[in-house]
Amino acid sequence: MKKFGLIGAAGYIAERHMKAIKETGNNLLWAADRFDVMGKIDSYFPEAEFYLQDDSSQNRIKANSTDFISICSPNYMHASHIQFVLENSSNAICEKPLVIYPKELDDLKKVEEKTGKKVFTVLQLRYHPVILALKKEIENNPDKVYDIDLTYITSRGKWYFKSWKGDIEKSGGVATNIGIHFFDMLHWIFGKVQKNNVHVYEPHKAAGFLQLEKANVRWFLSLDCEDLPKNAKEKGLRTYRSINVAGKEIEFSGGFTDLHTVTYQNILDGNGFGIDDARESIELTDKIRNAKLVEKKGEVHPFLIQKR
Template sequence: MKFALIGAAGYIAERHMRAIKETGNTLVCASDRFDVMGRIDSYFPDAEFFLEHENLDKYMDNQRMAGTPIDYVSICTPNYMHPSHIRFALRSGANAICEKPMVIHPEEMRIIKEIEEETGKRVFTVLQLRHHQAILDLKEQIDKAPTNKFYNIDLSYITTRGNWYFKSWKGDVAKSGGIATNIGIHLFDMLIWIFGSVKDCRVHLYESHKAAGSLKLEKAEVKWHLSLDENDLPAEAVQAGKRTFRSINVEGKEVEFSDGFTDLHTVTYQNILNGNGFGIDDARESIELTERIRELGGLV
């Protein structure tokens, strides 16, 4: 398969390049406003590279007219750009693979769904926690339990960030969706996937660098805490020299999943290429939930 990649200089883009290579496919072209792109040499040194999106558009159009169209466009741009880049991919005759969150606002999913139907192409999103072995084991355990069993859960995700974060697009709620979207979307998707749809949502704290609240799902009551503050790291993480801590406590039993993320983008790509990727309907509830959290936090 022939791939294009938009946002090639971003942190997460290298995982997409590796996934394209490890699944036996080719990155034909890439674009980014930032021109320090030495990383691409480790994966696809022959790929065309463009600083302007318009030039990528022209190149892809020429490829299509020459009978060698791009099959997939991987999207690693800032969150607020995702809808326009998804529309571009679909209308260019390619499927799209979009980093989380697929979109910030639920209304954008309706528009994209219509373009999918119009073009016959699809957008897939990266929900890599659904491929994490510890999470798969937890889902299997919950699925095998009596259907009327209800769980109490504590969820913490602390991933420390420096001052740069708040001066970048990630620190701008309008561009990132805020901490619940930019940091928490995978976790909320995972909870809904395992424990069922949202019945109630409360927000106790919502600031630029941390948020906390509670959820009532079909099978669980969840207390959640997200933070970018290193002072919130537990002692064991600090002693181990770690700057990230992920933890789910289910009925007093710890499910630790801080590690095991290295190859999950490749697994994600393999599933998409095999016809088992996650699309709009899979991402919908977590996107609707994070918008509700912003509303309750006074940010909408």
Template structure:
């Protein structure tokens, strides 16, 4: 049994991490969030120490580090806002723990280089949650694509990605609506899909941003084996009429050679599977995350190539 701590425990994604820690047979000993609406801890780890100040949380973890191996924190799960990931990963490595960080690991590619140096100095590792790589339908798609490319290495798939997940006015006033804190739409809601596409269809060769607005982005991307047209939006008006008629606020579509790729189901236990693989030594590393981090940085800054 490993001891875990967690940052951002009051956030949207934290329950998936709490469930994963529980289902892999481990223990949560400490949690941090400036907001104290964390009653969900009662469902998983009611005895975990809880902090609303980072400084007291950091001191507590440092005190545990100085005790026996059975009491120290072995893994720090990071569910805090994107701009805090780098700092919280550094905390994990400094206290002798490995980090399991939500996407994106960092906002800027050069921060990855610095974290790799700290990994080497401390002997600890940084892992991330690329759960789409474990989705059964996506694994099946990757296998089909690899078979096609083996037969015809120069083949290019044509892909259209539309992801509209409407958000109210609150979004603009939260950290998610601040470019310097979230990385914008391409980073905050698009990183999952860009990682998946690069993983399946190969490295980015060319990228052009056609629209770069706060609530809507469009672009074209050439990968080694695919041409991609993508659209990301949090505007309700961008939803197709059929979604509006059915009172849906989210529309997700990936078409590959004009054929809809369906992967709506199969998300239930992906975080738990990510944790299991990480604890078994098969986690997703900084190098796994790097290509998509570099791409969304260029998209965010209108760097066409």
């Protein structure tokens, strides 16, 4: 049984980490957060200590030796929290995105080397059965180049833009905050980026075109419910997710709930994903965020064409 701590325990994603720790047969010794309402922890580890995260809590956290510390804090805190964890003689398991800026990856590699501890990240789409089947299909057709439309709309209310998530310096912007898993999945299956055109980059949506080694990808990400297709609106849906590969819809809406547990089990078995695995998607989203917009012509996502 491994001993765990958890930083950022009040966020919604933290519960998936608690569940994964419990389902892999391990123990959460403590959790920490700036927010002090933590009732959900009682369902998983009612005996765990809780630290109200402030300047005085670090020494108390250091006194509790752990094998792993899970990080579910806001994106902009990840790099500093990972460094703290490694220097506290624990391994880190960090929720996506691992960091916002590519330079932070290089800095953390140095801390890994200095401390001998490891950083692991959550790239759960790489464990999704449908995505694994797609990867195998692509590997069996090495000379084929695929046309792909990626569409992800997840409606958010006004609170989003008043929180850290609406601050591009703290979240990395929409491509990083809601798109990082998809960009990781695409390059993992279809190869490295050859061309990157960005047509739209706004606080609530982004769109562009990627040429990968084995795919041409038109992508569209949005937080705006007005971008939902008509059939989704008629059903009262707030989220729409679609990946169309060579005219075939890849349905993977289900099967997400247990992927954190699969992620944890692989880490515990010595097969987790680390800094180098996360690098390609973090470098890509950084380039998307800083790209000069190009004219909406040529390979443009259908949702942008419809809005002209």
